[in-house]
Amino acid sequence: MAVIVRAGAAPMWWPGLLAAAIGALVPGLTGRRVGLLTGAALFLVTMAVVALARGKRYDGLARGATRAGRTDFLQDRAVTVRNWRHGHRWWLLGAFLVAVASAFAVPGAGGLLLAGAGAGLWAKAVRIGQRERRDDALYWVRTDWVERGRPTGRPVKAFRTTGPVAGDAAPGGARRSR
Template sequence: MGRGAQSLARVAVIVRAGAAPLWWPGLLAAAVGAFVPGLAGRRIGLTAGAALFLVALALVAFTRNGRYAELARGATRAGRGDFLQDRDVTVRNWRRTHRWWLLGAFLAAVAGAYVLPGAGGLLLAGAGAGLWLKAARIGRRERSEDVLYWVRVDRVERGRPAGRRVEGYRTTGPMAGDAAPGGARRRRR
């Protein structure tokens, strides 16, 4: 990297990186809970789980949207020498950083099935669905403004692309990088 060059990661990819590791283990933990009678009973556990799913989805999808919008409004153009991080590298880094937290959350959801069957797993799945929804909203903004949002890798703390250390986003054209708007894999034709 040249003088003044920065390493940049896609905002939508960072947000979306946690969706699958929360969604699939959450569904697995909920399925395990559906087969365990539990102290509260299956019906109460799964009803509470459905409510927790909706609450987690809403909290994750709609919190800090003002901060994301503020950073997007103040975004500056990425420099010619800036290094754009691949989607796979960004996802791998996020998942490596959070692997023990994800494992602990999955084990807690499975263990919680003995009290409220399926509730913990549906809570995890709701958080994953909320991350997908948040990434999709970022993708809609990227499409409408015809740009992609990037954040400096050294400013992202604990996988939060809108954290306190993030001072602003950078933008590129919509064809930069290897991820489509919203953080999904870019489809090759």
């Protein structure tokens, strides 16, 4: 489940930083200093909002988690990441283009906003990983319950659990080291 959360972190973080760097080269309407300071504030606020969003829903689903059964279909980490990124590629491209275009008004702010969303997703995945380590279990969402790449969508009734060494993902959705 943390894999789905973490799948969007890198595709938002790196393009966001690239858009911010491009934006720092453009003087913009507000000037570089104001734009980058606004971007830094937006980065922090966005990171906090994304990291804390739907926290009660995640906790409630984790408390009600049941052991994964034989009939539950659980995907590998690589497949989940590939599916999420493939399903959101146009949204990510559009967000990058908007972040670069916003540099002509407020230099760097749009890129730092996008990077803040990526950092917030990464922080949320880290928090989920800490819970997984504490509970000594990995949380999963059945693939037929995942709605548009959201691990806590309406169809998700409860998380499934497996042992901490099941699958190819480490706690928090990171790639398991071999």
